[in-house]
Amino acid sequence: MTGRMYPDPERKRNRGYLDEDSSGLPPRDLQDRQQLRYELDLNSWNLRIWGVAASGFLTDSYNLFATNVILASLSFVYFPHERWCGLIINFFTLLGSVVGQLLFGYLADKYGRTRLYGIELVLVIVSTIGVATTSTGYGDISFLALFTFWRFVMGIGIGAEYPLSAVITSEWSSTSSRATMLSSVFLMQPVGQALAQLVGLFVLLGENRAHRLHELQCGIDTRNEEECKRIIDGIWRIVIGSGAVPAILAIIFRFFLYDCGLYTLEVKNKPGNAFRDTQRVYGAPGNENNSNGVPSSNGHTVQTIANGGGTLTLPASPPEPDEPATSLQFSMSDLYNFFIRDKNWYYLLGTSMTWFYLDVSFYGFSLDNRGTLSDLWATTDAVSITADLECWNTPGSAVPSWAAGSGLPTWQTDATKPCNTIYETLIEQTKQYLLTVSLASIAGSACFVVFANRIPRREWLTASFGVLTVLFLVTGGLYYGVAHTERSWGTVVCVAICHFMFNFGANTLTFIIPAEIFPTCYRCTCHGISAAAGKVGSIVAVLIVYGINAGYKSTTRQGLVFLLFATFMALGALYSWAYLPDVQRVVHDSTPDGELKRRLETKSLEELGGGYPGAVAEGQVFGVRNKWAVMRDKVRFRVGKGRKHSDGNEAVMEGAIGGQYPLRGGNANHFQRGGGVVNVVNGTIELPAR
Secondary structure (H helix, E strand, C coil): CHHHHCCCHHHCCCECCCCCCCCCCCHHHHHHHHHHHHHHHCCCCCHHHHHHHHHHHHHHHHHHHCHHHHHHHHHHHCCCCCCCHHHHHHHHHHHHHHHHHHHHHHHHHHHCHHHHCCHHHHHHHHHHHHHHCCCCECCCECHHHHHHHHHHHHHHHHHHHHHHHHHHHHHHCCCCCHHHHHHHHHCHHHHHHHHHHHHHHHHHHHHHHHHCCCCCCCCCEHHHHHHHHHHHHHHHHHHHHCCHHHHHHHHHHHHHCCCCHHHHHHCCCCHHHHHHHHHHHHCCCCCCCCCCEEECCCCCEEEEEEECCEEEEEECCCCCCCCCCCCECCCHHHHHHHHHHCCCHHHHHHHHHHHHHHHHHHHHHHCCCHHHHHHHHCCCCCCCCCCCCCCCCCCCECHHHHHHHHCCCCCCCCCCCCCCCHHHHHHHHHHHHHHHHHHHHHHHHHHHHHHCCCCCHHHHHHHHHHHHHHHHHHHHHHHHHHCCCCCCHHHHHHHHHHHHHHHHCHHHHHHHHHHCCCCHHHHHHHHHHHHHHHHHHHHHHHHHHHHHHHHCCCCCCHHHHHHHHHHHHHHHHHHHHHHCCCCEEEEEEECCCCCEEEEEEECCHHHHCCHHHHHHHCCCCCCHHHHHHHHHHHHHHHCCCCCECCCCCECCCCCCCCCCCCCCCCCCCEEEECCEEEEEECCEEECCCC
16 A cells, blocks of 8 residues: 555656557556546535635636726826826736746646645735835836736736636536536636626725715816825725735635645556545545445455544555556657647647637727727717817816827726716726626626536537627627617627627637646646637737727727627637537437437546547547538538448448448448548548549
């Protein structure tokens, strides 16, 4: 037993890719893994695991999207006429997220998930304090530079949360509850968005009661400028500082979480620790027949031992056969075998590009969209800044200086209401965000949690991208027809539906699928790369929106954004259709009436870890060309172009590819095509010479 719990130092180096058939695991470890899966699958939705992961994800979502709350306040106090400052802040926050996702994804696979879990929250807490206490040094320190630095550090912590929370939740979940658990964690993203808005609203209302903010006419009356700046400067600091509270609570719970047994067994090669930690979280599986031990699914005896006042079950130690030679994790040979030889780069391309295209549109709509929402809600054209305005002739009015050349200040995002104070502007922005974005997003995520196991997830990802493509086209066309009129509510409704579909489909699934389809040794790394690709997409989105707003002066330029983002949604549908595997299978259960009832069954992480070769062996096809060939042949088959062999058995239609229509009694990897044979080799179609 001691040798199993504390392996020989020669074996302490991490194991890498186990091959598509898990042949890299010795028979004993393979049986232990089956036992671990059995113990995990005895459980359902786990509140402890969910609470640990969800609390961190809520914190990070709050801090990331708090930008929408604080930028108007920052602009009012520090850069009222500089429109590029918000771009710089968002750019470096997102860039920090890219760094965090790549770095912590790799480190979590190398050193363990829970060893890193909590460090990212420390970064968030420290950077939150740094942001909230940022000030201007006398003569030599730029507020914007210091603020941006701390937001970059915060971005690293925010980015690290994605692969860590997703993979820990995935590995600790039972097979049947995995999608529900992951989507429940992701639900915290829209909840965090809404929470940031609500905290900002409550702080604003509190400051108004304490300091009569509304009566001061802040932003319009220059006589109260210094007092107004002091009050508004305190508002954004409280909003940002509040983000450290859930982070502190979340980090406490993470001290009581362990690496999942699958990681400890497969990568760290410590089976004893794997069983011990699994049973610390879920308890030992019960056994009615033997109080001193439980039978293992691998046929070995499982002994019960005392440990710290409790009992834990560990596998007995029969003689162990020689282990197969395996590559070391992150060695060049292992990376080559996994990504190149076995073509799992298909999977990584699919998860990365779908997340990239999704985030181009999602963050283009959801990050720093104060001006966009104001434009969508506007029922009239922009109002000219002239002496006819009611606020022009008020004592101490700042409006004449706007007309003199500076134009509307950057905090004033509604050009149809130039006389709004900063207080009224912030109230209006919060109302528009909650009604257009937050409520729809929360509803979409909640619906996905309910339907997570009832819909084919990979197919629904493709379909949701397609639906969003249509919605963006419709929204863009409608916008051009009703913008700045009394019917502008139609565009607002369409945008809310888009946010519902984001979270009911593609936004949630791009987070879930990378946590399912990669093997344990590279699961965090690949999830981190995929998430980083998404954040690169969000950076592209921020640059696109800023460029259109700065360089395209049409009053209906927002319609161009909708139509442009529709293109990205269509590309997302293409990549999810062509490069991602099915994570579920269709099974038919017999009913008492003798009928077959169809249902979806989720594949285990171990099965999905077989990667591309395993999916091809099941008959799945990858690549645009191959997928298109299959679709074309399905159409031909349906219009009656199938043929018969001379022995009377049904053959596939001409050109059938990829195991979709195998010959009866024949080899599913060889198909007749136009006088030759189509061979499917590692998912690549080899056509006969003509």
